[in-house]
Amino acid sequence: MSQKIMVGVVESIALPSLKLANIATRIDTGAKTSALHVDHIVVDDAQRIVHFEFHPDFHDIKKTIKCSAPLHDRRWIKSSNGEREQRCVIKTQATLGASLSWDIEITLTDRSSMNHLMLLGREAMEGVVIVDPEAHFLASERSPEPDPE
Template sequence: MTQSNKTIIGVLESVDLPDLGLFGITTRIDTGAQTSALHVDHIYLHERGGKIDFEFHPDFHDVEQTLKCSAQLHDSRWIKSSNGERERRYVIKTTAKLDSKTWEIELTLTNRASMNHLMLLGREAMQAGFLVDPSESFIATA
């Protein structure tokens, strides 16, 4: 569905991060969050070259299954989480794909183990042209 060249999405959608080799991530669409976040473990920042390694768990229920990822560090910044606590997070830039749209997003790396979804897509990432229907899920990626 589109309206004024904008893709209508629900509060949950499936997002691919092809540069990281991650596909079909059930993502919470959150217009209240400025930045996007990805649940990762075992973050290691290389001293030289600004490369960052981390592990992604594609299944919340199987913590033994991990995918090793690497990216170039883009930034490090303070982020206020939904519970009001400030946390210093590493930020990477990567390609995101949702429905037929592919664009670059900034993604903070953090522990989202207490959350229900492995990824959160915030307002900055949605500027690529999305409208959110809060009454639906998986509109664009059914």
């Protein structure tokens, strides 16, 4: 990728292969890995597939989207509160705005205590984006879902 895109600290990202759109995502240069808030993770080790549920709305936990993806890896991740947990890692396409798509690795975890359903870490940003820490939604439109921040 020859030219980096300027983004704010919150952007709306889609994960089209998972059929997930308008995910209010915290852009976090302090985090190494990206993370997606999911529930009910079930790994089919024989098929190397992980099944999980995504809640697109913080305010309606009954609304879920069932997803499946090839299991890329399992890794020990140290969270922002210092706790280590083993997480499933998937590789998927991320889309930002009308013209930017690239492959990212994303860990699956419970982010219910966080303000955003997804976190984009620096490994997924390398060579792709530059972050303006004063801005929100520079490269994408604000999600129609209420921003819990």
